[in-house]
Amino acid sequence: MASIELRQVSKIYQNNQYSVRDVDLKIRDGEFVIFLGPSGCGKSTTLRMIAGLESITSGELRINGQNVNHVAPRDRNIAVVFQSYALYPHMTVAENMGFGLKMRGTATGVIRQKVAETAAMLGLDQLLHRKPGALSGGQRQRVALGRAIVREPQAFLLDEPLSNLDAQLRAEMRTELIKLHRRLGKTMVYVTHDQIEAMTMGDRICIMRDGYLVQSGTPLEVYANPANTFVARFLSSPPINLIPCVARVWANGVSLELNDTCRLRVADYAQVDYRRYDGQPVTLGIRPEDFHARQLNANWQPVMFKVTAVEALGAENIVIGTIADIRFVVRLDRHTLPSTGSTITLYMDPDPLHLFDSLTGDVLPRRASPPLAS
Ligand SMILES: Nc1ncnc2c1ncn2[C@@H]1O[C@H](COP(=O)(O)OP(=O)(O)OP(=O)(O)O)[C@@H](O)[C@H]1O
Ligand SMILES: [Mg+2]
Numbered sequence: 001m002a003s004i005e006l007r008q009v010s011k012i013y014q015n016n017q018y019s020v021r022d023v024d025l026k027i028r029d030g031e032f033v034i035f036l037g038p039s040g041c042g043k044s045t046t047l048r049m050i051a052g053l054e055s056i057t058s059g060e061l062r063i064n065g066q067n068v069n070h071v072a073p074r075d076r077n078i079a080v081v082f083q084s085y086a087l088y089p090h091m092t093v094a095e096n097m098g099f100g101l102k103m104r105g106t107a108t109g110v111i112r113q114k115v116a117e118t119a120a121m122l123g124l125d126q127l128l129h130r131k132p133g134a135l136s137g138g139q140r141q142r143v144a145l146g147r148a149i150v151r152e153p154q155a156f157l158l159d160e161p162l163s164n165l166d167a168q169l170r171a172e173m174r175t176e177l178i179k180l181h182r183r184l185g186k187t188m189v190y191v192t193h194d195q196i197e198a199m200t201m202g203d204r205i206c207i208m209r210d211g212y213l214v215q216s217g218t219p220l221e222v223y224a225n226p227a228n229t230f231v232a233r234f235l236s237s238p239p240i241n242l243i244p245c246v247a248r249v250w251a252n253g254v255s256l257e258l259n260d261t262c263r264l265r266v267a268d269y270a271q272v273d274y275r276r277y278d279g280q281p282v283t284l285g286i287r288p289e290d291f292h293a294r295q296l297n298a299n300w301q302p303v304m305f306k307v308t309a310v311e312a313l314g315a316e317n318i319v320i321g322t323i324a325d326i327r328f329v330v331r332l333d334r335h336t337l338p339s340t341g342s343t344i345t346l347y348m349d350p351d352p353l354h355l356f357d358s359l360t361g362d363v364l365p366r367r368a369s370p371p372l373a374s
Helices: 043-051 093-104 108-122 138-151 167-184 195-201 218-225 228-236 268-277
Strands: 002-013 018-025 030-037 058-063 078-081 157-161 187-192 202-208 213-219 240-251 253-259 263-264 281-287 301-312 316-322 327-335 343-348 352-356
Touching: 002 043, 018 043, 030 043, 030 195, 043 157, 043 187, 043 228, 043 263, 078 138, 093 108, 108 138, 108 167, 108 240, 138 167, 138 240, 167 195, 187 195, 187 263, 195 218, 202 228, 213 218, 228 240, 228 281, 240 268, 240 327, 253 268, 253 281, 263 301, 301 327
Parallel strands: 030 187, 030 202, 078 157, 157 187
Antiparallel strands: 002 018, 002 058, 202 213, 240 253, 240 281, 253 263, 281 352, 301 316, 301 343, 316 327
16 A cells, blocks of 8 residues: 655755756555656656655655655665666576565565465566576566565556567567556556557656656546647657647637638637637647548548658558648558648648647647547
């Protein structure tokens, strides 16, 4: 059982710069939380402070409601698995997994039983007598996880544990970890800069930037309602199209004027909220997947799209081009493979469109939500 709470937690290393700044976060018991963000944004530092491996400069860390700022790591009963999972090379898999328990003076029979149970759970039971040198990367990773599991910690902190693995193994381990979380029901905090891991693994994503926690929410919540252009860009692949434009109220409602020849009307549900930005420069955010080759809904707007490059990926096509001389990237189904230099009609779904403040990049609030997909 472990709920973890950070209250205004900051970290300054010797260089006097904030690595983590005023982070407020409540992690529920049993929750699977993902820390996502670019290199250097403070993910590992936050994790290390939770584990007790790094001191807290200011603020408060609570585990199960108790302040643990000065509690030693071993007394927090939290297991950490790092990207570089240092296994002892001279010990067998079984010895590596049981080492922590042995150091705590656990009886040999108990250790043997726990190691056997955990090994069976992780599919390592045939490998218990091997040394790490004779294991694949994925197997070593599972031994490192197993070593954490046998300790029966109250929470797991995982710092990019899969980044050394190839794409296929990563995908397999991702599924294994999700199952493991369901089975153990323990609190897990998982650091990654991989968007797919973030979207698929956790109950909640916490996005960090320059030491700040920028936004937290369920993966789909954050995807649908990014707080700013940074979050919108981070959770979009290929990146979201961010286009400077001017909001204007016309007889038929609010449109976005991209330039002299291109206007896009905002969706009906957002009309009332966006009226107040009349005449203001704003940034339009529209994801590549919100352009379509066929009009499946009457409110999707036709645009003339001039193709400048095509990336045929097999399952889908990423197409780069221009609308009224403005560069856009769109994502089309595999049956739509336009040729470079051609001009095609695409249909833009205005529902998932976002407007951002052109200076701060913060989302411009709208109270209404898009209608649910039919
Ligand atoms: N021991 C240290 N002394 C001084 N600065 C540090 C130390 N460790 C980390 N930092 C700085 O703190 C900031 C956050 O580092 P951190 O390791 O938490 O980033 P991260 O989000 O985990 O990045 P990555 O994705 O590259 O692992 C960085 O600017 C880093 O240079
Ligand atoms: Mg890190």
